[in-house]
Amino acid sequence: MPTQTFKLNGEQVTVDTEDDVRLLWVIRDLLGFTGPKYGCGINVCKACTSHINGKAFNPCSVRVADVADSDEVTTIEGLADGEDLHPMQQAWIDYDVAQCGYCQPGQIMAAVAKVRQCVTEGREVDDTAIEELRNICRCGTYQRIREAIKAGAENM
Amino acid sequence: MPAHRAPATALRPRPPEGEGGVSRRRFLGYLIAAPTLVVAAEMGRQTVFGAPEASAAPIPSVQTTELYDLSDAIRDAARPTANLIKIEVNRDGTVSFAMPRSDNGQGIITSTQMIIAEEMDLELDQVVVTLADARPELVFNQLTGGSSAMFTLYTPVRVAAALARGRLLDAAAAAFDQDAGTLSSRAGVITSLTGGTLGIGELAEKAAVQTTEQVEVVLKPREEFRILGKPQTKTDARAIVTGKKQFATDLQIPDALPSVVCRAPDLNGAPIAIDNVDEIRSMPGVTDVEIIATGVAVRAVTFGHCIDAVRAMTVQWEPGTVAGQDDESVLADLRKAELPLAVPPAGGSTVEGDFTFYFKSNSSLETNCAIADVRSDSAEMWFPTKTPITAQDQIADLLGLPTNAVTVHVTEGGGSFGRKLFLDAALEAAEFSQKIGKPVKLMWTRADDSRQGRVHPMATSRVRASVTADSVLSFELRHTSVSMDVSHGFGDALTVAASRLPSGNLAVAEVIWELSQTVPYNFGVSTRLLNEVDMRFNTAPMRNVYSPDSTVARELMVDQIAAKMGRDPYEFRREFLKHDRQRAVLDKVAEEGNWGRTMEEGTAQGISFQTEYKSVIATLVEIDCRPETVNRSVREGLTGPRVTKVTTAVDVGVVINPRGIEAQILGAINDALAMTLTGSMSLVDGHFVEASWDNYFYTRQWNTPPEVNFHLVESDAPEPGGVGELGVGGSTGAIACAYARATGKVPEYFPIMHKEPRPFEPYPTVPPIPPSPTNGLDTTF
Numbered sequence A: 001m002p003t004q005t006f007k008l009n010g011e012q013v014t015v016d017t018e019d020d021v022r023l024l025w026v027i028r029d030l031l032g033f034t035g036p037k038y039g040c041g042i043n044v045c046k047a048c049t050s051h052i053n054g055k056a057f058n059p060c061s062v063r064v065a066d067v068a069d070s071d072e073v074t075t076i077e078g079l080a081d082g083e084d085l086h087p088m089q090q091a092w093i094d095y096d097v098a099q100c101g102y103c104q105p106g107q108i109m110a111a112v113a114k115v116r117q118c119v120t121e122g123r124e125v126d127d128t129a130i131e132e133l134r135n136i137c138r139c140g141t142y143q144r145i146r147e148a149i150k151a152g153a154e155n156m
Numbered sequence B: 001m002p003a004h005r006a007p008a009t010a011l012r013p014r015p016p017e018g019e020g021g022v023s024r025r026r027f028l029g030y031l032i033a034a035p036t037l038v039v040a041a042e043m044g045r046q047t048v049f050g051a052p053e054a055s056a057a058p059i060p061s062v063q064t065t066e067l068y069d070l071s072d073a074i075r076d077a078a079r080p081t082a083n084l085i086k087i088e089v090n091r092d093g094t095v096s097f098a099m100p101r102s103d104n105g106q107g108i109i110t111s112t113q114m115i116i117a118e119e120m121d122l123e124l125d126q127v128v129v130t131l132a133d134a135r136p137e138l139v140f141n142q143l144t145g146g147s148s149a150m151f152t153l154y155t156p157v158r159v160a161a162a163l164a165r166g167r168l169l170d171a172a173a174a175a176f177d178q179d180a181g182t183l184s185s186r187a188g189v190i191t192s193l194t195g196g197t198l199g200i201g202e203l204a205e206k207a208a209v210q211t212t213e214q215v216e217v218v219l220k221p222r223e224e225f226r227i228l229g230k231p232q233t234k235t236d237a238r239a240i241v242t243g244k245k246q247f248a249t250d251l252q253i254p255d256a257l258p259s260v261v262c263r264a265p266d267l268n269g270a271p272i273a274i275d276n277v278d279e280i281r282s283m284p285g286v287t288d289v290e291i292i293a294t295g296v297a298v299r300a301v302t303f304g305h306c307i308d309a310v311r312a313m314t315v316q317w318e319p320g321t322v323a324g325q326d327d328e329s330v331l332a333d334l335r336k337a338e339l340p341l342a343v344p345p346a347g348g349s350t351v352e353g354d355f356t357f358y359f360k361s362n363s364s365l366e367t368n369c370a371i372a373d374v375r376s377d378s379a380e381m382w383f384p385t386k387t388p389i390t391a392q393d394q395i396a397d398l399l400g401l402p403t404n405a406v407t408v409h410v411t412e413g414g415g416s417f418g419r420k421l422f423l424d425a426a427l428e429a430a431e432f433s434q435k436i437g438k439p440v441k442l443m444w445t446r447a448d449d450s451r452q453g454r455v456h457p458m459a460t461s462r463v464r465a466s467v468t469a470d471s472v473l474s475f476e477l478r479h480t481s482v483s484m485d486v487s488h489g490f491g492d493a494l495t496v497a498a499s500r501l502p503s504g505n506l507a508v509a510e511v512i513w514e515l516s517q518t519v520p521y522n523f524g525v526s527t528r529l530l531n532e533v534d535m536r537f538n539t540a541p542m543r544n545v546y547s548p549d550s551t552v553a554r555e556l557m558v559d560q561i562a563a564k565m566g567r568d569p570y571e572f573r574r575e576f577l578k579h580d581r582q583r584a585v586l587d588k589v590a591e592e593g594n595w596g597r598t599m600e601e602g603t604a605q606g607i608s609f610q611t612e613y614k615s616v617i618a619t620l621v622e623i624d625c626r627p628e629t630v631n632r633s634v635r636e637g638l639t640g641p642r643v644t645k646v647t648t649a650v651d652v653g654v655v656i657n658p659r660g661i662e663a664q665i666l667g668a669i670n671d672a673l674a675m676t677l678t679g680s681m682s683l684v685d686g687h688f689v690e691a692s693w694d695n696y697f698y699t700r701q702w703n704t705p706p707e708v709n710f711h712l713v714e715s716d717a718p719e720p721g722g723v724g725e726l727g728v729g730g731s732t733g734a735i736a737c738a739y740a741r742a743t744g745k746v747p748e749y750f751p752i753m754h755k756e757p758r759p760f761e762p763y764p765t766v767p768p769i770p771p772s773p774t775n776g777l778d779t780t781f
């Protein structure tokens, strides 16, 4: 069986599995990092959103073999700096965004990337930018997500 | 009389009247024999003095719900068999409570921590609230539903907590050799006048009793509240934002490997045989393949391996339960079952409405899932459930085990919306685990959860009102629905059994209908009748059950009646509402939302009122139906009319956590938007076609209103009313009315976008799961 290796939350990880296993299952089922959630497996719901080399992506739709040894994958578990929360996580608490919380790891990872993208492109983090996010929240926390993204962006 | 007989009375001298009388009453609780202090109270039968506040006796000309509603029924179902809920004081200074309810994001764990911390003068983090395993002795008392959690738990939890506080003060008084009345208690530390301190952890054993006894207690008066009524962030917020909160599929139960079921192309098609089982068994990572009642189950090292295996299976299927049927054939059957309206149509003096509500999915973001570890003589299960007692019973039945050999651990759910009343995944997990003799972590895929999962049943509502120049003589509503599965009854063995008798499901459904539906206006003779037709769909009481639809029908008709009388929709409602408490929320939204402001053509306001769960809500929405908005384009998204602003006001009686109440209402508004405008299932040739969140159009960021303003209206109602579902029917009506006013057309079916061209190509039904893409690195941002 092929050996797969990449960086996960700052550590080099190695796992034996077939090349075409999607990264989400490698992270969740084989490596035990359960922050990224399954909500569709087809790059629609965005519950699994994590970062690859600092950019948002959906590991349910990436073959593990397509991730290079040097690629840095960050899940929600790796967003905070030790005990110090990322400003977006803090904003999520300040605005009491979560209801069931199932979508929220993906929402936060997508929000962080969206803010970085806006900054790079010189755009404002406004409702138009936020409406580009496709993440489902079935509990309907969209209003508080908007408030938290704008507040989190201020502190990033 | 021992000092603890009436400790709180002694410690808290109080005036005899005020606060609606409830907290002035004395309540019965129990000191339980245990090594540390354990206190308890009965669910549903706490008052020492005073009769039950509601009576089930029907009174002519007044609707049942005004005297006695679903909240009362769920509480009173408990009365004859009430059992104890217990709070324990631990040696480490914490206080723990295993709550016989389920939390699926509605925040009742936080609210319950607040109630206990308030009554015992603790900080929130000193109170540990967990979800109780199934406790069959609670009988009716472990159902989470009907937005009843706070209404049913509020008083018993306070009683137990007040007892614990009094008992700890007594124990401290004995240790200090001082009078209990001179001590103060704060954050788990009891301080004497001379500055001596004792932590409640140190007192946990001293305060314990050797024999269980019944004692009386008085509760903290509302004016002394320090925590209740103040905004509180959910106590699991940090765990959620760091990815530490665990849902069922996140649990690492030894050897419980991922498992998925291959399902039929038809809705509820049963498996006959699998043609290539050897090939599947030899696929990478696969450990087991078995036919179970609902399909072919596979267990493998990852869910990805399971999905690959399911996609490779060749299975022969029986036809499904609605083979060959579609939306229109189901609708035709419903039409045949409609009950007649009693008052004959009389030309100019009647106003009529006829509305169709298509199937809607109550799929939550966490799909159906359960972990099962079935051994020869016992079973252990982990899954999110709102009806653990029923679950334990049914699983035991399925496995041929005694009920007490089955342990059901209730996990926190990733949303419920009615789904977690049922055991669809749990029964499959139990069956599969028993067949293969290994633990399994079984999860439905999104496509299955959407296409084969439960739905809110299709229904029609016909309304006829007879009106004069300035009054309404009669108002009739006939709701006809595909059978709503209420086989969970009130969460206990007894009503579950009753619901399975011939016509039993309809009988329980009729009770829920009668206890939840009300016409809050003075509309003369008012009747609301339900008929249901069993067509073997998988249905569930989706968030707010009948009300999202019936409220749309009613409030659209209210606007029509107002128009016929030449009246303004807000002024008309104001005049015809029955109570000032109702008018207060209506006035609030009219004022805050600037009712009647000039709106551009193609945009409009709509207003609605709703009362349920002992709470009241009014909502004012603004909608934009101009072509440039309706036709805006989002890749693979459904756009259509956009609600641009929502103003809502609620009075929910006693306020526990205003921030939590606001969250529930905001979420409900997003549910209401989907139910009214975009979110529906289409039945085609015996199966539902929507297999993805880009097929089923639940509200997304591009649909949600840019502005929502929430107002909590003060109330002197004595108990906390329901909140979790209130906002759904509380805003569907306003959205529908706004749409009708903006377009000049009263819609005939919902959601309004149901028949618009769908921006997707349906996924095949064989294999039942779409392939996972591999191009995820092309869509990074």
Ligand code: FES
Pocket (backbone or CB within 6 Å): A037, A038, A039, A040, A041, A042, A043, A044, A045, A046, A047, A048, A049, A058, A059, A060, A061
């Ligand atoms: S699970 Fe990855 S996008 Fe839905």
Ligand code: FES
Pocket (backbone or CB within 6 Å): A098, A099, A100, A101, A102, A103, A104, A136, A137, A138, A139, A140, A141, B105, B365, B414, B415
């Ligand atoms: S908080 Fe439940 S799905 Fe978003």
